[in-house]
Amino acid sequence: MLAWLDSDREVAGGKYETIRVRLIKIFVCRGCANAEELADETINRVVSKVQEIITNWQGDPALYFYKVAQNIYREWWRQVIRQVDVPIDEPAAIPIVVNEVEYDCLEQCLRKLDDNERSLVVDYYQSQGRAKIDQHKKMAAEMGIAVNALRIRAHRIRRQLKTCVVDCLEAQPVN
16 A cells, blocks of 8 residues: 555655544544544555555545545444434434433533534534535635634534533433
């Protein structure tokens, strides 16, 4: 695999590290708790196919890694959906809420956010598919920032919400 990335082993090693870090960032931005494991799974799948793709692949090998990462993410998401028994077409909650106690904790944590953060995170996770992409572009334009900067802000707020919800749930009395 390293030879596919670059003929110079040192350069290839650097490219490998860059790809791995980017894969982790991709999975983190998409809300995957096990981003490093998913990045490693992506790399393992590419390594298992490298002999097949090396002869026909043209362009930057990193792009192949990112395409495989998309498939890994889809698999991960389907597994998450199955675990919480939520229909696939239902909008994703922040984080996914499965019962009334979790919903109450989420509501409580949303109230703790300032108005701008609450509005941003609710609007960010409101839509699906093409509408979601268009919504993100519109939000970023209104805020005067890049879509990626918006994604990072939403991720930070989501991470803050997740911590708050987990703390709230731990504080709940056990039945």
